[in-house]
Amino acid sequence: MLSRPAAFAQIWKSWFSSHSFVGNKNIILMGPPGAGKTTVGRILSQKLDCPVIDIDDDVLEKTWNMSVSEKLQDVGNEQFLEEEGKALLKFSASGSVISLTGSNPMHTAGMQHMKKNGIVVYLDVPTAVIMSRLKSIKVDRIVGQSPGISLKDILQFRKQFYKRWYDIRVLYGGDVAPEVVAEKVLDAVKRYQNSELETFISTRSSRSGRSMEKDSHKYFSDVVTEGLAPDGGLFVPERGLPKFTAEEWQSLIEATYIERAQVILERCIHPADIPASKLSEIIGTAYGENFTCSKIAPVRHLAGNQFLLELFHGPTASFKDFALQMVPHIFAYCIPRSCNYLVLVATSGDTGSAVLDGFSRLHDTDKQRIAVMNFFPEDGVSPIQKSQMIGCQQENAWSVGVKSDFDFCQTAIKRIFTNSDYTGFLTVEYGTALAAANSINWSRLLPQIVYHASAYLDLVHQGIIPFGSPIDVCIPTGNFGNILAALYAKMMGIPIRKCICASNENNILTDFIRTGVYDLRGRKLIPTFSPAVDILKSSNLERYLHLIANEDGQLVMELYNQLENQGHFQLRKDLLEKLQQDLVAGWCSEEDCLAAIHSVYSTTGYILDTHTAVAKVVADRLQDRTCPIIISSTAHYSKFAPAILRALRIAEINQNPLSQLHLLSSYSPLPPVHWGLLETLKKKGNDDHQVCAADTSMLMSRIETLIQSHFM
Numbered sequence: 001m002l003s004r005p006a007a008f009a010q011i012w013k014s015w016f017s018s019h020s021f022v023g024n025k026n027i028i029l030m031g032p033p034g035a036g037k038t039t040v041g042r043i044l045s046q047k048l049d050c051p052v053i054d055i056d057d058d059v060l061e062k063t064w065n066m067s068v069s070e071k072l073q074d075v076g077n078e079q080f081l082e083e084e085g086k087a088l089l090k091f092s093a094s095g096s097v098i099s100l101t102g103s104n105p106m107h108t109a110g111m112q113h114m115k116k117n118g119i120v121v122y123l124d125v126p127t128a129v130i131m132s133r134l135k136s137i138k139v140d141r142i143v144g145q146s147p148g149i150s151l152k153d154i155l156q157f158r159k160q161f162y163k164r165w166y167d168i169r170v171l172y173g174g175d176v177a178p179e180v181v182a183e184k185v186l187d188a189v190k191r192y193q194n195s196e197l198e199t200f201i202s203t204r205s206s207r208s209g210r211s212m213e214k215d216s217h218k219y220f221s222d223v224v225t226e227g228l229a230p231d232g233g234l235f236v237p238e239r240g241l242p243k244f245t246a247e248e249w250q251s252l253i254e255a256t257y258i259e260r261a262q263v264i265l266e267r268c269i270h271p272a273d274i275p276a277s278k279l280s281e282i283i284g285t286a287y288g289e290n291f292t293c294s295k296i297a298p299v300r301h302l303a304g305n306q307f308l309l310e311l312f313h314g315p316t317a318s319f320k321d322f323a324l325q326m327v328p329h330i331f332a333y334c335i336p337r338s339c340n341y342l343v344l345v346a347t348s349g350d351t352g353s354a355v356l357d358g359f360s361r362l363h364d365t366d367k368q369r370i371a372v373m374n375f376f377p378e379d380g381v382s383p384i385q386k387s388q389m390i391g392c393q394q395e396n397a398w399s400v401g402v403k404s405d406f407d408f409c410q411t412a413i414k415r416i417f418t419n420s421d422y423t424g425f426l427t428v429e430y431g432t433a434l435a436a437a438n439s440i441n442w443s444r445l446l447p448q449i450v451y452h453a454s455a456y457l458d459l460v461h462q463g464i465i466p467f468g469s470p471i472d473v474c475i476p477t478g479n480f481g482n483i484l485a486a487l488y489a490k491m492m493g494i495p496i497r498k499c500i501c502a503s504n505e506n507n508i509l510t511d512f513i514r515t516g517v518y519d520l521r522g523r524k525l526i527p528t529f530s531p532a533v534d535i536l537k538s539s540n541l542e543r544y545l546h547l548i549a550n551e552d553g554q555l556v557m558e559l560y561n562q563l564e565n566q567g568h569f570q571l572r573k574d575l576l577e578k579l580q581q582d583l584v585a586g587w588c589s590e591e592d593c594l595a596a597i598h599s600v601y602s603t604t605g606y607i608l609d610t611h612t613a614v615a616k617v618v619a620d621r622l623q624d625r626t627c628p629i630i631i632s633s634t635a636h637y638s639k640f641a642p643a644i645l646r647a648l649r650i651a652e653i654n655q656n657p658l659s660q661l662h663l664l665s666s667y668s669p670l671p672p673v674h675w676g677l678l679e680t681l682k683k684k685g686n687d688d689h690q691v692c693a694a695d696t697s698m699l700m701s702r703i704e705t706l707i708q709s710h711f712m
Helices: 004-020 035-050 055-065 068-075 076-088 109-117 127-136 151-165 178-194 207-212 219-226 248-249 257-268 276-287 320-324 327-333 352-362 383-391 407-419 422-432 444-460 481-491 508-515 541-549 553-565 572-581 590-604 610-622 637-647 657-665 676-683 698-709
Strands: 024-028 053-054 098-099 118-122 168-171 200-202 234-235 299-303 306-310 338-347 370-377 397-402 432-436 472-476 496-503 517-519 568-570 583-587 629-635 690-692
Touching: 024 035, 024 109, 035 053, 035 098, 035 178, 053 055, 055 068, 055 076, 055 098, 055 338, 068 076, 068 657, 076 496, 098 151, 109 676, 118 151, 118 178, 127 151, 127 320, 127 590, 168 178, 168 610, 207 352, 219 257, 219 327, 219 432, 219 444, 234 383, 248 276, 248 370, 248 444, 257 276, 257 444, 276 327, 299 590, 306 444, 306 610, 320 327, 320 352, 320 444, 327 352, 327 370, 327 444, 338 352, 338 407, 338 698, 352 370, 352 383, 352 422, 370 383, 370 698, 383 397, 383 637, 383 657, 383 676, 397 407, 397 698, 407 432, 407 698, 422 432, 422 481, 422 508, 444 472, 444 629, 472 481, 472 610, 481 496, 481 541, 496 508, 496 610, 508 517, 508 572, 508 583, 541 572, 541 698, 553 568, 572 583, 583 610, 590 610, 590 637, 610 637, 637 657, 637 676, 657 676, 690 698
Parallel strands: 024 098, 024 118, 053 098, 118 168, 306 629, 338 370, 338 432, 370 397, 397 690, 472 496, 472 629, 496 583
Antiparallel strands: 200 234, 299 306, 517 568
16 A cells, blocks of 8 residues: 555656646746755656756756856856856757756746746745845855845846746745645646636535536636626635645735735636736736835824724725726736626725726727726715716716615616626627626625735734734725625635624624624615715625535525515524624714714824724724734725814815815825825816616616717
């Protein structure tokens, strides 16, 4: 009988013979000097019973008849890179494990040649670890180094070349055995070759139904395009989210926000859907010049053990920008070129302007085939939010005010999506498909996971806590997407103890989390100072219930059918106990919201927006002060100027939104008034938008009219 290690090796050899080396492809190990490429390559060679080739020892030194260090000293940096590249161009192999030099990726033609017959695996090790390793083996000079340029500078400079070429990233820190790294490489290659393992299911699909529908798998690209499942449920990954080890998270402590986003999203999106190089381009576009703070999502100390996660530095001043600067580019990449798409959005305030801004930044060719239509409650958003949504309209992006509340808008869109006769008519008659950009779309949630993980890593980086110590998070919650992303970050390995759900006077979630009863009967939506959480039907709660019910789609279907038909449902006791292990909840009155804004400003000079104030009040009541708590600051106070001016007890309030912002700015507040809002409000024509009655058939008519005007 084979031992476990021997059996493991036998399985891998069998698997690779039938899968990985199709076409005799090579596994090409790439990374900085000191990453362990040579050692890991030899271990892989033994596991797979295939040749191993070290470019330094087996190619360069044999070609040059001298050591690499001698060659570098002989010809200098620039000529060395050219000679090294020429050697690569003459090299060929198949079915092998190849360990590149640290400088090979800097030669374009050489790497293009290598990639033709190989899968490039990037061994990504933190620069500090590499520096320590090189010092221990007494390496003080590498290719590209010259007087005035440090070893660290060269290592940082080279990262751009590594990022350009890899197909797969293997992330690890300093104390990982090469045998473990080799297994990570094998796992990563297996994932790369098996996209069919990463499928999505509906929250309402039964296990028996799924087994009968194996031919109708949904992949990431499908769920981005379709948004809502055909049965009315929401898409979730069938095998759950990826788990990061503690050492993988720790290797990201020194990383930038963009670097963290790249690593996390690569593990959540299969490269068959979006290759790493394209994903890097999308992330760079989303979080490059569009955010006013270089840290993207900075964590600021507020008082005591409370910290603010500032999520308002994007172009439209709310946390929605984190997803909606990315999602339009993801959507444009994933959709087929043979069809036009109209993206439908319902908003309670912040989503609308973020969607309109995000889709308006697409390339002109994409704007011709992708348009967006935003429905918002005409009298249920702040004056500045409305002005912002109207001001963000572009040639492919429109806003429609609806004479109702957010719940009607959201429900109407769901009904439109599940009306197969109508959607089929649009496809046949106009060649146009409908898509969703609300948080019911899975791609909306992934960027939100990133900022919750990044906030924890920032606390570690700042020395507030050691890695592994728990934190609590408190999040103003309406549609349950933001807090769900925090729960997902916890599942992926971030040490979040409790997620505190903060409601305003529309406190249906507080009641549900405390009792297990979700009851819409007799409830009417109350307009508040925090309109983004003026919601009674929390769509993303369905994803969480599916999770704690062990993916029992039949149960989720029954609960939501009961909610639709009877206006309420109740969780079983065991599920409520599970829920309460993750979540606690509280709510905040309008008076307490304004009082919190005034109190924090009086003591710190910092202005909270109304939603953050709701979370601050609830955090004060529910935190036990045994660990830090991160409060999600989900919007910039500039969006809610009338309420802020009232909270600060400023008597004279001009009704003009632009005048209100100028008045706030005169107080030299912290943080400053948001530049993007000022620019948007200065635009002319900020009253020009369509208004529609609260009638689903009327919304359908507006949709058809828009399709005719834009696509025909």
